[in-house]
Amino acid sequence: MSRLDDLYARHLQPLTKKLIGFGQSEQDAEDIAQETLIATWKRLDHVAPEAEWRYLVVAAFNLARKLATRRRPLTSLEATPDASDETSSAEQTLIERQETEQFQTRFLAVMRELTPETQQAIFLRAQGLRSKEIASKLGLTDQAVRSRLSRAFELIRARAGEPPADVRWMSLFGDHDDHEK
Amino acid sequence: MITKNDWDDALNAWAEEERERLGGPPSPEEVMAYLDGELSGAAAERVRALLVYSPELTPLLDERVEKPQHKPLALRAYAVAATVVLALLLVNRPDREPAVASSHHEFSPLLTRGTGVTRELPAGEREYVITVVPSQPPDGEHEIEIARGTKRLWSAGGVHPIDDTFIVTIPGEFLDVGTYTLIVRGDDGVVDRYAFRVTPRR
Numbered sequence: 001m002s003r004l005d006d007l008y009a010r011h012l013q014p015l016t017k018k019l020i021g022f023g024q025s026e027q028d029a030e031d032i033a034q035e036t037l038i039a040t041w042k043r044l045d046h047v048a049p050e051a052e053w054r055y056l057v058v059a060a061f062n063l064a065r066k067l068a069t070r071r072r073p074l075t076s077l078e079a080t081p082d083a084s085d086e087t088s089s090a091e092q093t094l095i096e097r098q099e100t101e102q103f104q105t106r107f108l109a110v111m112r113e114l115t116p117e118t119q120q121a122i123f124l125r126a127q128g129l130r131s132k133e134i135a136s137k138l139g140l141t142d143q144a145v146r147s148r149l150s151r152a153f154e155l156i157r158a159r160a161g162e163p164p165a166d167v168r169w170m171s172l173f174g175d176h177d178d179h180e181k
Numbered sequence: 182m183i184t185k186n187d188w189d190d191a192l193n194a195w196a197e198e199e200r201e202r203l204g205g206p207p208s209p210e211e212v213m214a215y216l217d218g219e220l221s222g223a224a225a226e227r228v229r230a231l232l233v234y235s236p237e238l239t240p241l242l243d244e245r246v247e248k249p250q251h252k253p254l255a256l257r258a259y260a261v262a263a264t265v266v267l268a269l270l271l272v273n274r275p276d277r278e279p280a281v282a283s284s285h286h287e288f289s290p291l292l293t294r295g296t297g298v299t300r301e302l303p304a305g306e307r308e309y310v311i312t313v314v315p316s317q318p319p320d321g322e323h324e325i326e327i328a329r330g331t332k333r334l335w336s337a338g339g340v341h342p343i344d345d346t347f348i349v350t351i352p353g354e355f356l357d358v359g360t361y362t363l364i365v366r367g368d369d370g371v372v373d374r375y376a377f378r379v380t381p382r383r
Contacts (some may be wrong), residue, residue, distance in 0.1 A: 022237045051213050055240060059208040061237045065206055095327075096182070100190075103183045108198065115317055116226065119199070120233040126192050128238050136243040137233070139262040143344045146320045151345075160191075167188045 004041045011037060011056055019060060032067070036060040103160060110159040118148045125149060126169035146172060196234045202362060209232045212238070218246045282310040282350075288363060288375040289314035299360065300377040306353045313347040315365055315373050324366040325349060 012033055023041035036059045040047065047055045056115055096143045111119055140144070140179045150172055157163070163170040200206070207215070207228045215228040232238050255302050283308045302309055312326070319342040326336040327349075335355075347365065356379045363367060365373045 029294050046210070047185045047213075054216065054244065055209045055213060057241070058207070058212045058238060062206040062209070064237075065235070095331070099183065100187050102186055104191045104194060107188075108195055115320075116230060118318060119184075119195070120230060121198055123192065123233055124239070127239065128191075137239070141344070144318070147183065149267065150225075151318070162189050162274045163184065164183070164185050169192075171290075 003044060004037070007037050008042055008043070008050075011053065014053075015056055015060055018057065019064060022064075028064075028067070032060055032064050036063055039063075061116075072166060107156070107160045110156050113155070114152055118152050120123070121145050121148055122152060122169070126171075133173075199230060200234050201232050201270065202281070203227050203234075206235060212241065215243060216245050216345075282308060284308075285310045285312065286341065287312045287314060288373075288377070288379075298301075298376070302356070302377055302379050303382050304358050304379050305382050308353055309351040309356065311349045311351065311363070313349060313363065313365060313373070314345070315342075315347075317372065318342075318345045319347075319365075319372065321368060321374070323347070326362075326364040326366070328362045328364065334370070 008132075012030075015033040015036065016026075016029045019032055020026060024032065036056055040052075040056055040059055111122075117140065119139060121134050121140075124137060129137070131149070132142050134140075135142045135145045140148075153170055153172065156170070194284065204227070211220070211228050211252075212232070215225055215232075220228060231243050253361075284302070286300065286302060286309065288311055289301065322338070323340045323342070324336060324338045325340055325347060327334045349363070358379050358381050360376065360378045363375045363377065364371060
């Protein structure tokens with residue numbers, strides 16, 4: 001069995017499955033997995049056997065992201081409202097859009113004031129990770145993560161506004177109950 | 182009305198902005214080097230940030246191998262010396278009985294909202310316990326100084342935060358009625374500066 005065949009045999013299915021797990025269609029997932037396997041095979045001399053899977057995963061998701069960027073439809077927040085809309089409705093939409101843009105500007109401004117680790121902790125919290133998991137990924141203590149998040153949320157609330165109740169990631173406990181059981 | 186979608190979109194916009202700022206996805210070689218502990222400093226921080234902002238790759242962060250990093254000998258010697266001095270101070274302290282703190286003050290820019298605020302501490306306390314919550318989570322070693330005007334009264338270097346805060350205890354007799362400044366310095370200079378005034382008791 002050639003090395004490429006071996007690579008296909010061991011990794012095509014799990015890699016396709018992983019890509020599907022992250023929202024790729026079955027067809028796209030298989031195409032991306034195949035393309036990744038060929039690209040990796042060409043560089044196989046530089047990849048240690050024990051690092052093969054990790055290498056494939058990174059390469060596959062990089063490729064998936066590149067494809068997604070290429071396919072992204074050109075939409076714009078500046079698009080004018082449908083001419084058939086009622087004027088009042090169009091005005092309402094415009095006001096809401098401006099409100100959203102202003103909110104986003106405020107949110108991004110306050111995020112830029114935080115340290116990289118705090119910014120990352122917020123993003124990981126939004127992915128549903130517990131404080132302990134965030135701490136282990138960022139090399140911090142659980143307590144440090146909580147205190148950073150707590151301070152950051154206070155600052156975000158003060159500058160960007162109070163989030164709706166269903167924005168669970170803006171709570172210290174996120175989507176999971178972080179209390180010790 | 183700002184909805185949950187707006188909040189989620191704003192956070193995703195943030196992640197996208199960061200991914201672009203950091204130069205797009207890391208190459209598999211960079212990720213392998215990071216996970217094997219072969220990158221350090223800015224290069225390691227960049228790859229870590231990109232792994233955080235790429236949720237599909239985030240689980241790889243758990244596979245990172247930490248290469249042991251030794252503090253420079255001078256720093257370790259300094260830490261040992263500081264511990265010895267602290268131990269001697271405790272042994273020689275006349276008041277060696279346990280005591281419950283009679284006052285506690287928190288110096289936090291988030292609580293006071295803005296600079297130029299002078300915190301007031303009543304004179305005549307046996308001991309002042311001050312929790313300093315810096316405006317930015319502190320990393321590494323810091324120096325804390327208490328000054329009166331331009332005169333430095335006391336300072337401690339090589340200080341590490343405890344849960345992102347510094348706790349300073351000041352004996353009551355150390356502070357006369359007057360105005361003081363507590364300064365927190367990091368590697369890049371002054372991190373925070375808090376003015377406080379010890380006021381006579383009525």
